[in-house]
Amino acid sequence: MKKVVSWLGLLLLLCLSGCTLVESESKPLPVPSNVDSLPSLEDWMQSQEYNLPSKEPIILGFSQLGTESAWRIANSTSIQDAAKESGITLIIKNAEQSQTKQFEAVRSFIKQKVDVIAIAPVVESGWDDILQEAKQAGIPVIIVDRSVDAQDTSLFVTTIGSDFYEEGVKAGKYIQDRLRNMPGTIRVAELQGTSGSTPSIQRGEGFRSILGDKDHILFSQSAPADFTEDKGRQVMEGFLQVGEEERPQVLFAHNDEMAFGAIRAIQDAGLKPGEDIIIVSVDGSRKALQILADGQINAVVECNPLLGPQLMQATKEIMAGRTLPKRMVPREDIFTQESAKREMLNRKF
Template identity: 60%
Template sequence: MRSKLLIILFLGMILILYTFDSVHNSSTRFTSSEDKTAAKNVVNHTDQDQGLVRPIVLGFSQLGSESAWRNANTISIREAAEEAGIELHFEDADQSQSKQFEAIRSFIKQKVDVIAIAPVIESGWEPILKEIKQAGIPLIILDRLVNVSDSSLYVTYIGSDFYEEGRKAGKYVIDKLSSKKEIVGIVELGGTEGSTPSIARGKGFRDVIKEHENLKILKSQAADFTFAQGKQVMKSFLNKMGNEINVLYSHNDDMALGAIEAIEEFGLRPGKDIIIVSVDGTNKAFEKMAEGKINSVVECNPLLGPNLMQAVNELMQGRSLPKRIVTPESVFTETMALEEVGKRKY
């Protein structure tokens, strides 16, 4: 009986020691929030070494949904994030810079890995960008630029060369009307006032046509990149200047499409009575170009999602990026429209 009791006690001691050792080896002691964070980083680092990487988290502040171009841009980013396995925290600012600030501060609190911004306007960004830098989160600027004194506040800019787009539009007008020696009256539909594309497309256009004294800009007005504003502003141009207008230069397709309606309602023929040059390259614009109602479209590629996700991945791998990544773009005319219409992805 005594021997049986000793055996039971011995087995019990072995069981207690085994349980203590298991608990000791499988648990982690945290004495502070800093220790918890450090432990989490160690776990993530260990997982990466083993090939078990947690999803990269990207916080993206989109400026709004003002146009078909913008909607295509958003779809491209969402689809590319899903394909790349990147966790996307997406916020639409509805054309409000203050809402973009709110979104950015939310991303900082969430401790996302990378922040990307499509800024609604160029100015007013330096203070909030400093907050991002202080948080140690890399920043990518997408589509539109920011005007800051310290370029180290962001890693890279991905987007179009808007100045060159304006130059391309100007060159088309010069070539199209090269035989005309009399005054050519031009009206311009600008985008959102203070935005990068509106500023640069306007400057590029003017820098090209300034050598031609007969090319005269009669009126330029912001129309916020929207169909409704494009129609309204063009209507006001026609009511004031009417038959003086020979050319419409529109900073995007949506405004040009709205302007076409205004021109037709006024009793003129878009593409014939008034030459129309637009920027973007949406499928709807190509349809109008195939109908002869738009004469030329300067391409601005919205499908920036794959470029953004590649940049995010390279950042997380510790690679350096160029300060500016410009997407390749073309110019299309009426003769090319029939071949291209229906092929556009946006």
């Protein structure tokens, strides 16, 4: 009887071994080549293990472009908090809206021999040489928030940030639907961000892709206001130095801060923001949603600044030798007066 049991045990062991062998020979599915099939940033985050093992502390050098808005401050805070939570040593340098200072920061990171460099570029162009220096030093680069137009895309590993073109499209569609039955020519003014910056370029392009070919839409005024409240007020004051028949009926502000400045200028001119001039902005800060709920802004397109966890995840993935999608985009929404009242208390910036 004992021999029978022993033989049965041996047969069972061989069967189990056979199952394990077959499973180990299975091959992973190939990575899709079509960029449209890449996962969203949230889906990618959920598919990875956040706390990857690391024998030594990872050092991340981050060149932040400035502190021009509540959005930017929230972005920096998110990155600092996530670095602390993930055990990554963060060296952060504020470029104060200067690309030259960003070059200096990257060279400083190279000299310090950091493990990974992250850059939130103040403008799109002019990055090829400095990125080449990082590549020659063997330091991988992550582009955060904005984009670079480097011809050699191997100079950076991935870009983490919003789809600015789509944000412009959302703003344009809102205006198109809102004023669908408005008779006559509709005059549209635009407060652009920093000249040459990715969000300014792409938000404008997305917006005009919806409204630019409409015969009844006139882009009457457009000027950069550098993503700041003071400049937004100043430029809007200039827009309003015209007669009533030339005054803009719609304002698209490329961020909330410029919209805040424009609202003050509109009020100073004796007009009602949100009524006399329809206003759409981008970002979605708590302050913007409050003003939206109060009716002085008509719609706010969301742009998520809380990219810290995703940046730390990507940094750890790179150090683990894993391949990342070339671009990762968070899910974002557009808020109207009704949805702003619900979402306002959930804002973290």
